[in-house]
Amino acid sequence: MTTFNQLLLRKFALLAFVIAFAVPAHDASAQTTAFRQAVAEGASQDEVLAEFYRGREFEGIWTGATGRDRARRNALLAAFASAGDHGLPAVQYDPNALMARLQAANTPAEKGAMEVEMSRLFLSYARDIQTGILTPSRVVSEIRREVPLRSRLGYIQGFVESSPASYLASLPPSSPEYARLLREKLNLERLLANGGWGATVTGGGLAPGASGAGVVALRDRLVAMGYMERSATQTYDATIQAAVQRFQQAHGLTADGEAGAGTLRELNVPVASRLQQVIVAMERERWMNRPRGERHVWVNLVDFTAAIMDNDRVTYQTRSVIGATASDRQSPEFSDVMEYMVINPSWYVPRSIIVNEYLPALQRNRNAVSHIEITDSRGRAINRSNVNFSQFNASTFPYSMRQPPSRGNALGLVKFIFPNQYNIYLHDTPAKSLFGREVRAFSHGCIRLNDPFDFAYALLAVQEADPEGYFQSQLRTGREARVNLDNPVPVHLVYRTAFTHTTGQLNFRGDVYNRDSRIWNALANEGVAVRAIGG
Structure with missing residues (x-):
């Protein structure tokens, strides 16, 4: 414990004495009633606190004279003293300001109001330090991450039932990276x-x-x-x-x-x-405060890498290309689960590319993008010479487009699928020259891999005695083949401009x-x- 926190606890021990003896002995029952009425009134503005205190008949947990109340106060003040260490708003969690307010609370009504205020601050602190201060999608729409918010009622009930200091110490992320x-x-x-x-x-x-x-x-x-x-x-x-x-x-x-x-x-x-970058990285780590999987894929967009992690150790890593910087092409951030890979994949052209890029080209020249098949609603190839493309716009174009398996396919020779609503996946690419650049933001949003075959071998190694031989046997057929992963692997698309190595x-x-x-x-x-x- 830091010297500051030790001084703080000694200072608060004095405050505990002041609180314990501030209430006159006479008329204690009336004062208790006034205190509980103040708690009920203050908690009524918050459904969770109202439910919590109602279950306790509006008895306090912070402002009393018992050893348990004192331990809770001391633990909360010590945690608040370290809030700035975690990149939290130190002004909001200022222990000295909180102590001053407690000392100034002389009447039962004022003590009841402070009781509720301390619970409110506790709940705010617990959520901030465990799952982050911000709602990420409200700040950056491309962050589609589901933050693992905990129950506010569970927080305060768990705190009351636990050792206060131990409970508060358990709240920050326990990941080695944090x-x-x-x-x-x-x-x-x-x-x-x-x-x-x-x-x-x-x-x-x-x-x-x-x-x-x-x-x-x-x-x-x-x-x-x-x-x-x-x-x-x-x-x-x-x-x-x-x-x-x-x-x-x-x-x-x-x-x-x-x-x-x-x-x-x-x-x-x-x-x-x-420092700003590190503080942001800590906030991002709080947004992901849940198990990532003993084996998982970690794609750090701004590091332009995709890694296979086993027990927090990189067991395979390759360079990647991510979405271009244009607002409609940026790779989103989210987590999902990889279920299978497709060897010799077809590329089913996304609707946005069809209508924004290929349709205008076809309107200028019906033989444009000749390597792409145009298909009807039943997947049958159509004859371009029979279509007047100029009669269609982005809303009315009735066809789909597909590039058959080949070495020149936009997806290369393998893609890795973690089904998601954003149609994002990892895949091979014939455009290998881009991997030599420092900044590799060129795709339409999906993640291109420099060494996708080795990536596939590493994924298959846990289920195939000869992963390379198995993969190559499927590849040689030239036919599209789905290969399921016996144990699906979590995939995390993250954005870390500050990060550490295990060293x-x-x-x-x-x-x-x-x-x-x-x-x-x-x-x-x-x-x-x-x-x-x-x-």
Whole structure:
């Protein structure tokens, strides 16, 4: 427990004494009645609190003189003192302000009002720290994630029936990633209090062999960031080059060891901005505060990777391409369950692509997109020469479109299906050149994989003695084949511009869709702030 919290508890022990002896002995029954009436009145504005206190005949849980009441107060105040550590709005959960209000409550009616207020603050804190401050879809419509909200009545009933301190300690996410982000947040806050990473590195770029003031500034910043040991070198030598590569790897940049304009831009991002990213990542982690599956697929959109995770360890990872940045092509965020893969898939063209891209092309030239079949409502191919495409618009076009299995198919040779209302899946692609780029946002929303065959082998390894042989035997037929997964695998499409490796290395990525900036603004509106801490 921190020294601050120890002082806080001693201070509140005195407050407990004040509360215990503030009520005169005479007329205790009348005062108890007045207290309960005040609780009933205050709780009536909240259905959950009204139900909870009604079940207790409006007896308090916070403001009494018993040891249990005192333990609950102390535990709540200690939790509130650490709210800022978790990136919660510290002003809303200010323990000193709460103690002052309690001390100022002298009459039974005032104590009853504070009783309900403490329960209200407890419920707000419990939800904020366990499942997040924000409703994500209200901030970013492309976040389709179902936040695992808990019962508010269950919170307060569970708290009363449990050890107060243990119950409150159990509320934050227990995931290793949350713990690592919390640790890195506190490290960055201490760093901010001590001046950050020092002076920015100026100039358009630096390369191995360079020397001078720019190289010295680069060296000093890399040392401050922890990417190299202290050094007196004033030349861009092999040590600096290796440190630059480590920085580039941690920021999703091409690790060529040259401090070009893009690398310097990331290098010069201030500590306060990085803190914002970590706080947003912690909020996002709270939105996913539920089991992810011992085996699951983790697609970090802004890292442009898709990984198979087994017991929180990456067992396979490949590069990915995500939806383009146009508002109608961005990949959404959600979780679902992968049930099967399709080898030699047909591509059934989404309606939006048909009417927005292919119909205009067909109206100009009926032989356009000739590699795509045009089919009627029964799936039969139609003869283009018999259709006057100019008579149709986006609403009236009566046909579907399909690309048969082939190496040139838009889905490549395999797709991985987790049925969802957004028609999003993982798939192969013939457009392999895009995987060499740093920023890979080019698709219509689905996730393209650089090494889909190896991805398939890894998925099949738990159910096939020879996963590669089995997959290739299906592939060689050239026919579309569905392969069910014996044990369906959860899939999580996430967006983390700040994340850690299991080693604790903090990584940052670009805010490709400008989602995290919107989330930060929403958090700031709720009172969340970047802070600097000593120690």
